[in-house]
Amino acid sequence: xxxxxxxxxxxxxxxxxxxxxxxxxxxxxxxxxxxxxxxxxxxxxxxxxxxxxxxxxxxxxxxxxxxxxxxxxxxxxxxxxxxxxxxxxxxxxxxxxxxxxxxxxxxxxxxxxxxxxxxxxxxxxxxxxxxxxxxxxxxxxxxxxxxxxxxxxxxxxxxxxxxxxxxxxxxxxxxxxxxxxxxxxxxxxxxxxxxxxxxxxxxxxxxxxxxxxxxxxxxxxxxxxxxxxxxxxxxxxxxxxxxxxxxxxxxxxxxxxxxxxxxxxxxxxxxxxxxxxxxxxxxxxxxxxxxxxxxxxxxxxxxxxxxxxxxxxxxxxxxxxxxxxxxxxxxxxxxxxxxxxxxxxxxxxxxxxxxxxxxxxxxxxxxxxxxxxxxxxxxxxxxxxxxxxxxxxxxxxxxxxxxxxxxxxxxxxxxxxxxxxxxxxxxxxxxxxxxxxxxxxxxxxxxxxxxxxxxxxxxxxxxxxxxxxxxxxxxxxxxxxxxxxx
Numbered sequence: 001x002x003x004x005x006x007x008x009x010x011x012x013x014x015x016x017x018x019x020x021x022x023x024x025x026x027x028x029x030x031x032x033x034x035x036x037x038x039x040x041x042x043x044x045x046x047x048x049x050x051x052x053x054x055x056x057x058x059x060x061x062x063x064x065x066x067x068x069x070x071x072x073x074x075x076x077x078x079x080x081x082x083x084x085x086x087x088x089x090x091x092x093x094x095x096x097x098x099x100x101x102x103x104x105x106x107x108x109x110x111x112x113x114x115x116x117x118x119x120x121x122x123x124x125x126x127x128x129x130x131x132x133x134x135x136x137x138x139x140x141x142x143x144x145x146x147x148x149x150x151x152x153x154x155x156x157x158x159x160x161x162x163x164x165x166x167x168x169x170x171x172x173x174x175x176x177x178x179x180x181x182x183x184x185x186x187x188x189x190x191x192x193x194x195x196x197x198x199x200x201x202x203x204x205x206x207x208x209x210x211x212x213x214x215x216x217x218x219x220x221x222x223x224x225x226x227x228x229x230x231x232x233x234x235x236x237x238x239x240x241x242x243x244x245x246x247x248x249x250x251x252x253x254x255x256x257x258x259x260x261x262x263x264x265x266x267x268x269x270x271x272x273x274x275x276x277x278x279x280x281x282x283x284x285x286x287x288x289x290x291x292x293x294x295x296x297x298x299x300x301x302x303x304x305x306x307x308x309x310x311x312x313x314x315x316x317x318x319x320x321x322x323x324x325x326x327x328x329x330x331x332x333x334x335x336x337x338x339x340x341x342x343x344x345x346x347x348x349x350x351x352x353x354x355x356x357x358x359x360x361x362x363x364x365x366x367x368x369x370x371x372x373x374x375x376x377x378x379x380x381x382x383x384x385x386x387x388x389x390x391x392x393x394x395x396x397x398x399x400x401x402x403x404x405x406x407x408x409x410x411x412x413x414x415x416x417x418x419x420x421x422x423x424x425x426x427x428x429x430x431x432x433x434x435x436x437x438x439x440x441x442x443x444x445x446x447x448x449x450x451x452x453x454x455x456x457x458x459x460x461x462x463x464x465x466x467x468x469x470x471x472x473x474x475x476x477x478x479x480x481x482x483x484x485x486x
Contacts, residue, residue: 005024005033005034005035005181006021006034006035006036006037006184007024007034007035007036007037007180007181007183007184007205008036008037008184008205009037009039009043009047009202009203009204009205010184010187010190010191010201010202010203011043011046011047011050011199011202011203011204012046012047012050012053012054012198012199012202013050013191013197013198013199014198015187016037016043016046017037018037018039018040018042018043019037019038019039019040019043020037020038021035021036021037021038022035022036022037022038022177022207023035024036024092024177024180024181025328026091026092026094026315026364027093027094027324027325027326027327027328027364027365028094028314028315028316028324028325028361028363028364028365028366029315029363029364030363030364030365031363033091033092033181034092034180034181036177036180036181036183036184036205037205038177038205038206038207038208039204039205039206039211040210040211041210041211041213041214043204043211044172044174044204044206044210044211044212044214044215045214047172047202047204048143048172048214048215048218048220048221049220050198050199050202051143051170051171051172051199051200051202051221052142052143052170052220053199054170054197054198054199054200055140055142055143055169055170058170058197058198058199058200059197060168060170060197060200061139061140061168061169061170062168064118064119064121064168065119066195067118067165067166067168067195068115068118068119069195070165070193070195070196071111071112071114071115071118071162071165071166072111072112072115073193073194073195074111074189074190074193074196075107075108075111075112075115076108077189077192077193078104078107078108078111078158078189079108081185081189082104082105082108084185085100085104085107085154085182085185086100086101086104087100088154088181088182088185089103089104089153089154089182090316090317091181091316092178092179092180092181092182093150093151093152093153093178093179093182093327094280094315094316094324094325094326094327094364094365095279095316095324096314096315096316096321096322096323096324097316097319099278099279099324100316103152103154103155104154104155106155106158106159106447107154107155107158109447110155110158110159110162110447110463111158111162113162113447113448114162114163114165114166114467115166117163117166117167117465117467117468118165118166118167118168121138121167121168121468121472122138123135123136123137123138124136128478130483131480131481131482131483132478132479132480132481133478133479133481134476134477134478134479135476135477135478136474136475136476136477137474137475137477138472138473138474138475139168139472139473139475140167140168140169140471140472140473141167141169141222141223141246141471141472141473142169142170142220142221142222142223143169143170143171143172143220143221143222143223144160144164144169144170144171144172144221144223144224144225144470144471145171145172145174145215145216145218145221145223145224145225146160146161146164146171146172146173146174146224146225147174147212147215147224147225147226147227147228147236148160148173148174148175148176148179148227149176149227149228150176150178150179150327151279151282151283151284151327152279152283153175153176153178153179153182153183154179154182154185154186156227157173157175157182157183157186158186159227159447159451159462159463160173160225160227160248160462161173161201162467163462163467163468163470163471164223164225164471165200165201166468167468167471167472168471169223169471170199170200170201170202171200171201171202172202172204172215172221173201173202173203173204174204174206174211174212174215175203175204175205175206176205176206176207177205177206177207178327178328180205183203183205184203184205186203187201187203190203213239216236216239216240216245217239217243219243221245222243222245222246223245223246223247223248223470223471224236224240224245224246224247224248225247225248225460225462225470226247226248226249226250227249227250227251227284228251229251229252229385230251230252230385230410230411230456230457230458233249233251233458236249237249237459246470246471247459247460247470248452248458248459248460248461248462248470249458249459249460250284250413250451250452250453250457250458250460250462251284251411251413251453251456251457251458252284252385252411252413252456252457253284253285253286253385253411253412253413253414253453253457254288254289254382254383254384254385254409254411254413255275255285255286255287255288255289255413255414255415255416255434255442255443256287256289256290256291256405256406256409256415256416257272257275257287257289257290257291257292257415257416257418257442258291258402258403258406258415258416258417258418258419258428259272259290259291259292259293259296259300259418260293260399260402260417260418260419260421260424261293261295261296262419262420262421262424263296263418263419263420263440264418264420264440265296265299265300265303267440268418268440269300269303269304269307270307271287271416271441271442272287272290272300272304272307272391272442273304273307273308273311273369274442275287275416275442275443276288276308276369276371276389276390276391277308277311277322277323277369277389279324280313280323280324280325280326280367280388280389281335281369281386281387281388281389281390282326282327282331282387282388283443284385284413284457285413285414285436285442285443286386286387286389287391287416287442287443288385288386288390288391288392289382289391289392289394289406289409290304290391290392290393290394291394291395291396291402291405291406292393292394292395292396293395293396293397293402294395294396294397297393297395300393301350301371301373301393304350304371304391304393305350305351305371308351308353308369308370308371308391309351309353309369311323311368311369311389313325313356313358313361313366313367313368314361314366315361315364323369323389325361325364325365325366325367326365326366326367326388327365328365329365331365331367331387331388332355332365332366332367334388335367335386335387335388335390336354336355336367338380338381338384338386338388338390339352339354339370339372339381339390341380341381342372342374342379342380342381342392343372345376345379345380345381346374346375346376346379347372347373347374347379347381347392348372348373348374349370349371349372350371350372350373350393351369351370351371352370353367353368353369353370353389354367354368354370355367355368356368367388367389368389369389369390369391370389370390370391371390371391371392371393372390372391372392372393373392373393373394374392374393374394375394377394377405377408379392382394383409383410385411399424399428402428403428403431403432406432406433407431407432407433409455410455410456411453411455411456411457412433412434412435412453412454412455412456412457413434413435413436413452413453413454413457413458414434414435414436414437414438414443414453415429415432415434415436415437415438416437416438416439416441416442417429417432417437417438417439417440418440419440420440425439425440426439433454433455434453434454434457435450435451435452435453435454435457435461436451445463446463447463447464448463448464449463449464450462450463450464450465450466450467451463451464
C-alpha cells in the first residue's frame with residue numbers, strides 16, 4: 001500500500017518504495033505537495049528485468065486483441081480521472097488550468113489512436129517465383145526504454161507509451177522527479193486495467209541520470225524513445241550507437257513566426273503572445289523568434305509589446321492567471337542570465353519582464369515575458385533554446401529573406417507562416433526546414449499525424465502511423481514449396 005502523495009516506483013505490477021524519500025514542490029508557491037522515492041540504477045535494473053520477463057512470458061507481444069482492449073480501457077480510465085490529472089499538473093507542473101486541461105485532453109485521444117495501430121500490424125506476402133513464397137512480418141523489438149521530460153509529463157509519457165504498447169513491446173518509463181506525482185498517478189491508472197499483465201508497464205522516478213544511462217546502455221533494451229534537450233539527445237544517440245539501438249528523439253526547437261505584410265494581425269497577435277507564454281515558454285515549440293516584414297514591423301512590435309507587458313502571471317488556483325511559473329527558481333536565474341547576456345551583446349529591449357517583483361508571487365518561480373529586438377542573428381538568444389517566455393524580433397524585406405532567416409538555425413521542429421495570400425503559405429511552408437508548419441496558427445498538432453523535427457530537433461516520429469516504427473522489427477520468411485502440376 002502507498003499513501004496518496006507518496007510517489008513510489010511501479011515495477012512488475014507492484015509498488016516499490018526504493019531510494020531516498022524526497023520532496024515534490026509546487027513551482028508556483030515553493031510548497032511541499034508530496035514526496036517521492038528517488039531511484040538508483042539498481043531500481044532501474046529491476047524494472048528492466050521485469051519488462052524482459054513480461055515480454056518473454058506474458059503473451060503480450062502476440063495478442064493484438066488484448067493490446068487493443070487494454071489501450072481502449074486505459075483511455076477510459078484516464079477520462080474517468082481527467083480532473084485528477086489536471087489538478088496534479090497544476091500543482092506539480094505549474095501549468096494554469098487551461099494549459100493543464102489541454103495537455104490532459106490529448107491522452108485518451110492518443111491511446112484510442114493506438115488501439116487502431118495495435119490491430120493493423122500488417123505485413124506482405126508474395127510468390128516471388130513459382131514454388132517460392134516470401135512474407136514480410138513486423139514483430140515488436142522487445143523492451144522499450146521511454147525517457148520522459150518534465151514540461152508536459154502526462155501527455156508526453158503516453159505519446160511514447162501508447163505506440164510502444166500497440167507494437168507489442170513492454171516498457172520501462174523513466175519519469176523525472178519534477179513530475180513524480182504525475183508518474184505515480186499514471187501508474188495508479190495503469191494498475192486499474194486488468195488486460196495489462198504485470199511487468200508490461202514499469203514506471204521509475206529519478207532525479208539524476210544513472211537509471212536513464214542504464215536504459216540506454218543495457219543490451220536488454222533494444223529501443224529508446226527520448227524527449228528533451230538536444231544536448232542530451234546527442235549524448236543518448238552516441239551511447240546507443242554502440243549497440244545499434246533503435247532511437248527516437250524529439251529534441252529542442254526555436255520556432256519562427258514568419259509574419260508577412262498581408263497577415264491578419266488581429267488573428268496573429270494573440271497567438272504570437274500565447275506562443276511565448278504557454279507553459280511559461282517551457283515548450284519545445286515555443287514561438288521564440290518573430291520574423292516580421294519591415295512594412296508592418298513597428299505596428300507588430302508595438303502591439304506585441306503591449307500584449308506581453310500586460311500578461312498576468314500567477315498560480316493555477318487563481319482563475320485570472322494567464323501564465324504559470326517556470327519549473328523552479330534555478331530556471332528563473334538561467335533564463336534571466338541569457339536575457340542579460342543578449343542585452344549586453346546589443347539586443348534592444350522592447351519589453352523587459354524578468355523575475356516577478358510581486359510579493360504575492362515571491363515563493364514561486366515566476367518570470368515575466370520579455371521581448372528583444374535584434375539585428376544580429378548570431379546572438380545566442382536567437383539561436384539557442386531559452387526555455388522561458390522570451391521572444392526575439394527581427395525584420396525582413398523579402399519572402400526569400402524570411403525563408404533564409406527562418407532556416408538559419410540548427411533546429412527544425414516547427415515554424416509558423418502568417419499570410420492571407422492564397423499561394424504564399426504553402427509555397428513558403430514547402431521550403432521551411434521544420435517537421436511541423438502551422439499556417440495562420442501555431443503548434444497546430446494532431447496526434448493522428450507524425451510529430452518530430454528536422455536537423456538537431458531530432459529523429460524519428462511520434463504520433464501518426466509512423467509512431468510504431470521505432471518499436472517494430474521487420475522479418476522476412478521465405479518458403480519453398482512444390483507446386484502441383486495442372
